[in-house]
Amino acid sequence: MKECILKQIKEMNRRERKVFEACYNGWYLSGEYRAVFFGHERRFEADSIHQLYKDVEAWFASHAENHGNDVLLVKLSKAA
Numbered sequence: 001m002k003e004c005i006l007k008q009i010k011e012m013n014r015r016e017r018k019v020f021e022a023c024y025n026g027w028y029l030s031g032e033y034r035a036v037f038f039g040h041e042r043r044f045e046a047d048s049i050h051q052l053y054k055d056v057e058a059w060f061a062s063h064a065e066n067h068g069n070d071v072l073l074v075k076l077s078k079a080a
Contacts, residue, residue, distance in 0.1 A: 015064050018072055019057040023049060026074035034077040035059065038070040043077065 012020060026033065030047040035056050042059055046052035056074060 015061065015068055016057060018068075019060050020053055022072040022074040023053045023056055026076065027052065028076040028079070030080040031076055032078040032080075033074055035072065035074045037063070037072045038067045040067070047080065 009017070009020065022035070027049045031045075033044045033046055033052055033056075035042050035044060037060070040063060044052060044055045044059075046055065052074070056072075060072060
């Protein structure tokens with residue numbers, strides 16, 4: 001399984017990698033997460049890091065054209 005995950009990471013583009021690293025560094029456990037970059041904020045409910053990544057990546061992708069170089073922070077705001 002680890003090899004499969006590493007292969008997927010190697011295939012990620014720059015934006016996807018940025019989101020993956022922010023989610024991976026911010027993941028703690030199931031609950032409500034807060035994602036923030038350049039004045040934009042959104043909260044996500046997640047019970048797995050994969051779900052969190054999927055949701056944050058879709059949201060960040062919609063802003064990437066204008067803010068793709070900004071720092072993205074993802075942190076647990078409320079545990080489940």
